[in-house]
Amino acid sequence: MALLQIAEPGQSAAPHEHKLAIGIDLGTTNSLVATVQSGEARTLADINGDAMLPSVVRYHAENVTVGQQAQLAAVEDPTNTLISVKRFLGKSVAEVTTRYQSLPYEFVEHQGALAINTVAGPINPIQASAEILKSLYQRATESFAGEDIVGSVITVPAYFDDAQRQSTKDAAEIAGLKVLRLLNEPTAAAVAYGLDSGQEGVIAVYDLGGGTFDISILRLNQGVFEVLATGGDSSLGGDDFDAVLVEHFKSELGLSELTPQELRLLIQKAKACKEALSSYLTVNVKLELRSTEHLVSVTQEQFAELVAPLVKQTLRACRRALKDAGISKEEVLEAVMVGGSTRMPVIREAVGEFFEKEPLTSIDPDRVVAIGAAIQADILAGNKPDSDMLLLDVLPLSLGLETMGGLVEKIIPRNTTIPVARAQEFTTFKDGQTAMSLHVLQGERELVDDCRSLAKFSLKGIPAMAAGAAHIRVTFKVDADGLLSVSASEKSTGVQAEIQVKPSFGLSDDQVAQMLKDSMSFAKEDMQARMLKEQQVEALRVLEALEASLATESALLNEEELNSLREAMAMLDEKRQNASDPDAIKHAIEVVDEASSEFASRRMDVSIKQALQGQSVDEV
Amino acid sequence: MAVTLTEAAANRVQTFLANRGKGLGLRVGIKTTGCSGLAYVLEFVDELAEGDEVFEEMGVKIIVDAKSLVYIDGTELDYTKEGLNEGFKFINPNQKDECGCGESFTV
DSSP, rough: OBBBBBBBBOOOOTOOOEEEEEEEESSSSSEEEEEEETTEEEOOOTTTTTOOEEEEEOEEEEEEEEEEHHTTTTTGGGGGGGESSGGGGTTTTTHHHOOOTTTOEEEEEEETTEEEEEEEEEEEEEHHEEEEEEEEHHHHHHHHHOOOOOEEEEOEEEEEHHHHHHHHOOOOOOOOHOEEEEEEEHHHHHHHHHHHOOOOOEEEEEEEEESSSEEEEEEEEEEEEHHHEEEEETTSSSHHHHHHHHHHHHHHHHHHOOOOOHHHHHHHHHHHHHHHHHTTTTEEEEEETTEEEEEEEHHHHHHHHHHHHHHHHHHHHHHHHHHHHOOGGGGGEEEEEESSGGGHHHHHHHHHHHSSSOBBOOOTTTTTTHHHHHHHHHHTSSSTTOOOOOOEEEEOOEEEEEETTEEEEEEEOOOOSSSSSEEEEEEOTTOOEEEEEEEEEEOOSSSSSGGGEEEEEEEEEOOOTTTTTTOOEEEEETTTTTTTTEEEEETTTOOOEEEEOOOOOOOOOOHHHHHHHHHHTTEEEHHHHHHHHHHHHHHHHHHHHHHHHHHHHGGGGGGHHHHHHHEEEEEEEHHHHOOHHHHHHHHHHHHHHHHHHHHHHHHHHHHHHHHHTTOTTTTT | OOEOOOOOHHHHHHHHHHOOOOOOOOOOOOOOOOTTEEEEEEESSSOOTTEEEEEETTTEEEEEEEHHHHTTTOOOOEEEETTEEEEEEOOOOOOOETTTTEEEEEE
């Protein structure tokens, strides 16, 4: 007979209607799958009892191996064994080749996206991720004895942009897995801890995994988690600590060039050395290279010194996130440690010192994210209907629209909790304008050129009207997974255009960090630039409006008046194109206003006369 | 009349109750549903209902409502592992037949 699980009171499922859901931590180095059964969240192990599946995919000509088996082949078959492929998700060839120079892979452009050449042909990072998900899905299906899995919650780093999130969803789709929701990794960790300890207040989640670093500032209040701010660096993790050790080995051995096999060996040794240093003060590493045996010894102190720049980098991100959240260090109640790399004593010490409190490590830092994802999946599958736990995630960067003059109008500011929908009304710039081009941007700067272009589309079929008369409503919608859709509609006719934002490739993490930094350091210049652009646009609007009325009604002015108005207009046009001071343009606009005031009042008189002509006083 | 637990089952129930942080014990019962007539119910218990019978087995309270008891009297509840799948198994002497999947049964 079937094996049964204990349900919550009154929640027993009818036969064949079990609402089984899984949580997947699709990690850079290791991936895990977890579920909630009999009220207990646990990670699911494979037949050998291992919960962690190395995120390694090896391609053969005919088939694919995933996990431990693939990892073992890494040294002998480096070019076909894809390790930490998550780092390449949603990236371009150029980004990957400049960021990761010492990798043994052959990166190619395939069907307009990044791929890695293997014996099985070019493989997209999404396909490789799908293989990992498939393997975990298979494990879960076996654990549930063939029961249907209603869906999954897959975690992603908080810093993942739209392209990277979409890639993760695509990978799940290829794997045949229904995604109930993508969840930020630190948020998942907070779920795992929040349920266990139930403490209220501000919590910092420090997540240093194999390839990503995330810091999240969360507020836990009456069982509701709100993410106040996120920060980090999605290209910093345990792998970088290994790389520092590899460099150390290389300089100790006096080596400069390494073959892929040698590099792979050194990385493996570095990893082992780093892990051993979490328990021992000194570790001796035996390296057999080019048929010579070398012995390198590393002390904890030495290691701490080597990785100090990396540790500092993480603490800088912590400081920035606190600032974004508007929280002082003292207000942080707990610091939660997530990710295998937080086992390093040097990290625990640094984080403890920074937040001035002992960090929380009671849940296995490798499993805590998967466990949180499983708890969330269980709730989303409907197994806890009375649960009032909501999860609020935030946007990492502001979303906006280009307006006249190359300015960015922010529609949804950064750190807004999602899902969210915001609408704003725009209008036409020119008389008789029947189409509008919409340019969707992401970033903190004031000018289009300094932000990241996400998508462009146009709204056509706007009825011809005077400039400023059309009402065009633009709606930005960000769903719970952080994916954006933008729609625009003209009010009187209801014509509509919509776009789903699926950018071809994502931002590099350095770029995201740089964009945030720039928005602060260039704040003043940006403001100046915005004012200048605004005045330029206003000047153009004034000139065009005057030009239009002069074309039909210049007869209202005598030659002298017309000349002086023309002169003022020419001056304004010159200033608009050449002046760098917004006040100069503003002044020229005022001069034109002055010069045209008589013209305006005569036009007014004429139109009133026309309107009143032939009507009796009673009718008016 | 009684419903019993194997040691493995008792240990698991205790762990689950401890993890959950609350609950009086384990409800074992039946409901009329499923492809073959009856289905087992296995739930945590936060409060007793009228007509509930309570058995104590290795420190675990088993709660059975009077109506269910006639169908499952003498049942032993075990916790087993089959491949990667693990869970509770009903060994019910009253059971005559079950559906192909084993989730529902007849007496």
